[in-house]
Amino acid sequence: MSDARISISLPGHPKTKRLIKRLGPEAAWFLVRLFLWAAENKPDGNLAGQSAEDIELAIDWTGEDGALVAALSEVRFLDGVDGSYAIHDWAEHNPWVSGSDMRSAKARWNAIKRHHGIREADLQVPEWAARRHAESDATSSAASNAGSTAASSVSTATSNAPSPSPSPSPKPQELRDVGEIVETPKSEAVGGTRAAPEKLTPALACRELHDLGVSGLNPSYAPLHEAIEEGVDREGLLASARAAVKKGKGRLDYIVARARGRLRDGDPAIPPAAKQAQVEQRNASVAAAWADQEGDHAAV
Incomplete structure (x- = not known):
């Protein structure tokens, strides 16, 4: 200085x-x-x-x-x-x-994190790790006071009201995970091209996790923000959520920790190209099946 x-x-x-x-x-x-x-x-x-x-x-x-x-x-x-x-x-x-000592510690922590990950950075720069965890705990504590309100807002925003004009036939569906079929969002198929996926945010993550039956949702949950900053993406988060829900551990804190652990451990996921091929093949099969059924009904 x-x-x-x-x-x-x-x-x-x-x-x-x-x-x-x-x-x-x-x-x-x-x-x-x-x-x-x-x-x-x-x-x-x-x-x-x-x-x-x-x-x-x-x-x-x-x-x-x-x-x-x-x-x-x-x-x-x-x-x-x-x-x-x-x-x-x-x-x-x-x-x-x-604040000079802490700024220096933060810079060292970030440099180690880039090359060796968060766990090693925490071990080598314990002074910044302690500060980071203290701030995270304080943020989580403050956010928990409004947790029930936030969860209620997410629930309202993601409720599925019945359509006033239901389509006479179901729409093609896509395979999102082994054994799970969900409806293809309209935004993903416009004019025959798949739209770019929406950037993952805490609010979007909570909406998607709500649909999977995850409990304890809170868009202000500090570890969720940290997970997204570290690189946890939508597919990684949802894959962790599905596995957790099947085990009866469908809580936000458990899922976020699991997703961060998979990211740190380099847990391989289905390559995007292969997954896209699976989705397109499944969509084509379902569409063909519905076309055959409608043709049979017309013949009768």
């Missing part, structure tokens, strides 16, 4: 004036030196482990031993007691400096 922030009001601040009254004008210079030393060596402003003598030696105090630290404590530039001092409101006055 190459600099520190010092307020323009420092020279006229009552605490500065009281410090000068106790030790003379040079004490203000040593206060500035303390701020600069902390920015370089104690960027979070926590001087724990440093005695009064250690602090005065670090900034080359030339006055009476212990006098500077005592005066800084009296006027409240320093909080705490000998061995556990901290600069008063340091994070508020120097937010960029105080």
Whole structure:
């Protein structure tokens, strides 16, 4: 860290004036030196482990031993007691400096994650892992207060009201997973071409999982956001959900954890081209079957 922030009001601040009254004008210079030393060596402003003598030696105090630290404590530039001092409101006055260690840890964590995955990054950079998990827990706790409302909204948004004009014959269907057939969405087949799949979002994930009977849905669930950011896609999430539901474990938290685990372990999925071929073949077969049935009815 190459600099520190010092307020323009420092020279006229009552605490500065009281410090000068106790030790003379040079004490203000040593206060500035303390701020600069902390920015370089104690960027979070926590001087724990440093005695009064250690602090005065670090900034080359030339006055009476212990006098500077005592005066800084009296006027409240320093909080705490000998061995556990901290600069008063340091994070508020120097937010960029105080966060430098954590920014560095985050950068290291991201670099390791790109090459070795989240688990290894957490092991090698535990300080950022602890911060990340704490933020995730806080987000989940806040989101849980509105969980029932969010789940209700998802349920309303995904309800299947009966069509006022039902078609006389069923539409072709596609194979989404072994043993499961669902209706082809209209948006996926327009003019004979398959539309691009909608980008996976927490809200879309909850709508799709709701159709599979998953419980505990919450679009604000922090691990769900993290899973999508890590690269869990729609097919991976739904495949995990189907397997979990069959086992009687159709909860959002279990499914998200399973999908993230499969992604980390490199669990192979059906190649997109092969899956597309399966879908098209199934659609053609179903369409041909319905055409034959309608032809038989017409002949009768």
